[in-house]
Amino acid sequence: MKVTEHITKANGKSLFSFEILPPLKGQNIQSIFDSCDPLMEFNPPFIDVTYHREEYEFKELPNGLLQKKIVKKRPGTVGICAAIQNKYGVDAIPHILCGGFSKEDTENFLIDMDFLGIENVVALRGDAVKSETYFKPEKDGNEYASELVSQITNLNKGIYLDEDLQNTAATDFCIGVAGYPEKHMEAPSLDSDIYFLKQKIKNGADYVITQMFFDNKKYFDYVDKCRAAGITVPIIPGLKPISTKKQLNQIPHRFSVDLPDDLVMAVVKAKDADAIKQIGIEWCIAQSKELVKAGIPVLHYYSMGKAGNIRQIAKEVF
Template identity: 60%
Template sequence: MKVTEHIERANGKPLFSVEILPPLKGQDVNCTFKTLDPLVEMKPAFIDVTYHREEFVYKQKENGLLKRHQVRKRPGTVAICAAIQNHYKIDAIPHLICGGFTKEDTEDALIDLNFLDIDNVLVLRGDPIKSEKTFVPEVDGNAYASELIEQVTALNKGVYLDDELQETNKTDFCIGIAGYPEKHFESPNLAMDMFYLKKKVELGADYIVTQMFFDNQKYFDFVKKCREMDINIPIIPGIKPLSTFNQLKTLPQNFYLDLPETLAMEVLKAKDKETVKQIGLEWCINQSKELLEFGVPGLHFYTMSNSINTQKIANAIF
């Protein structure tokens, strides 16, 4: 079922959904099931599965030289989505990214997803790999999320890259995109970020999931700006509890967000790890309750494949 259909059928009742990482190479699907089993009890409407690009690593050769290899540490996004839908009968949503894919690769992946009865994709440009200062697209690949949306919508119309194909099958993917209440870190300002967000909606995006945030006012202002620009598709807030002292530094560094002063000061005063975790949980529970009062279409939790905190929060608010 499409995300938009889930929202419509909920009749105003907020949805619960989660995002997980694929297991590391060398692990099996049971690692995913172990993460999801406690969360499935909360009846999530859908489960997102992230996609991770190859990283370049250097390995020692016998002659002492270093050889460059491409390695994907978390393969299997499409297969994990198929396993989730088969095992739990819950809609799984793969992340579809530009980096690491040619347009042919993308089309083939979409064909596979269509064969697997996967109805939704979350379309993202993707981040640069560690060895890149800026994002570098594949040769003959999509350079921007907007181009990726155009390719998905073309397939939804039965338009394939090979224009000689006749009587082609039309796919019917529901397209999700990312929204940034505190703007994308590469955008020079929020106004330009909003301009490109609207372009993605005009190209065919069906719903928005936001980057994580810890200040609800940022989300409220973001929604207001969207509606003023006639961006009227559902905007699902993405949230995550702060759980370690180190995240005071890593979350702003990695996700380019602000942490509220009150939250940061409470964490700084904490005497041990458990206190920090409890502060983060209480903040996220209160944040979630305020978002529900605002009338959000759902709450999307970034679990990082750690289900315990998400389960505690969901039990407290749903």
């Protein structure tokens, strides 16, 4: 079922969903099931599965040449989506990126998803890998998420890259895209960011999932700005509980997200790691309850493969 259909069917009830990332290469899928099992009692209508580009570094050889060495891999998005749908009977939503894909790679990926009965995808540009200062699109690939959305929309119309194909079958994907309540880190302003979000909607996107935020006012203000700009699709809030003191520095740096002073100081003054984790859980519970009270259709949690704190939050909210 499509995400938009799940929202309609819920008839005003706030739904619970979460996101997982594939295990590092060499690990097995049981780690995925271990992170999903504790959360299934909250009846998630869908589970997002991220896609990760290979990360690599360059090593200098004795002859002075540079050798490209892959240092981190997280393959398996397609297989994980199939396994989740088979094991749990819920919709799995793969993320698909511009980075690392040619347009033909994208088309083949989408064909695989269609054959597996997957009805939703999240279309993302993707971030620059560590070896890049700025994002570089794949040769013959989509440069922006809006272009990727257009390609998926074309496939939904039966328009393939090979114009000579006859009697083509149309796909029927529901397309999600990312939104940034505090603007994307590369955007010059929030208004310009919303302008380009509107382009993604115009090109065929059906719903938005936001970057994490820790101040609900920023989400509500963002939704108001999007509505004023003519964006009418569902805007699903993305939530993540703070769990370590390191995240006070990592999250603002990596995601360009502000942390409220009250949250920061509570974590700074916490006596140990368990206390920090509990502070993060309680803050996210308060966020979640306010969002549910406001009638937000879906709350989406970034679990990062760790179900314990998300489960504690869900028990109090759903």
